[in-house]
Amino acid sequence: MTKEIKGWHVATVFVLAFSVIISVNLVLAFNAVRTFPGLEVSNSYVASQTFDKDREAQLALNWDVSAALEGTKLTLTILEDGRPISPEIETVTFGRATNVQQDQTPQFEFDGHALHAIVQGGAGNWNLRIRARGANGDLFQQRIIVTVAK
Structure with a gap:
């Protein structure tokens, strides 16, 4: 028995995939800013x-x-x-x-x-x-x- 792929299936996969990508990017960006040692010179x-x-x-x-x-x-x-x-x-x-x-x-x-x-x-x-x-x-x-x- 074959299941038919409907529009909401595609939308769910699309939302989940981009949620993972955005979550990983946010975690990496947060850690990059949190661990930044500072500037070499102020100006x-x-x-x-x-x-x-x-x-x-x-x-x-x-x-x-x-x-x-x-x-x-x-x-x-x-x-x-x-x-x-x-x-x-x-x-x-x-x-x-x-x-x-x-x-x-x-x-x-x-x-x-x-x-x-x-x-x-x-x-x-x-x-x-x-x-x-x-x-x-x-x-x-x-x-x-x-x-x-x-």
């Missing part, structure tokens, strides 16, 4: 006015900066012309790339080779957002992708 136009000058001053510092995480030990290496340094750090935030819920403010100690801090890390994508001053007072600010030891 991009104002920041752009001094961008080239700031970038040249930062490049003139000639710093090579890297960060690595091994277990709970975060190591920040800042080399100036190949020599390790410990600059004045204004702000530093260790956290996930996609949300601010696990952000931490590490307290670094310099051992003559690198800066070290204890953090609650783990596997995954971590960033270190740093603002530091060179010996001449020039600002260095950068978001560094942290290398996580396997």
Whole structure:
């Protein structure tokens, strides 16, 4: 026995299919907005006015900066012309790339080779957002992708 497909059958399938699509889109959009970590700058136009000058001053510092995480030990290496340094750090935030819920403010100690801090890390994508001053007072600010030891 064959059932005939009527108009209300098609309408019901149509409404159910689009309800699923719209529901999934709303859930994804809500989670994207909820976990957004924030803006890099509050006003991009104002920041752009001094961008080239700031970038040249930062490049003139000639710093090579890297960060690595091994277990709970975060190591920040800042080399100036190949020599390790410990600059004045204004702000530093260790956290996930996609949300601010696990952000931490590490307290670094310099051992003559690198800066070290204890953090609650783990596997995954971590960033270190740093603002530091060179010996001449020039600002260095950068978001560094942290290398996580396997």
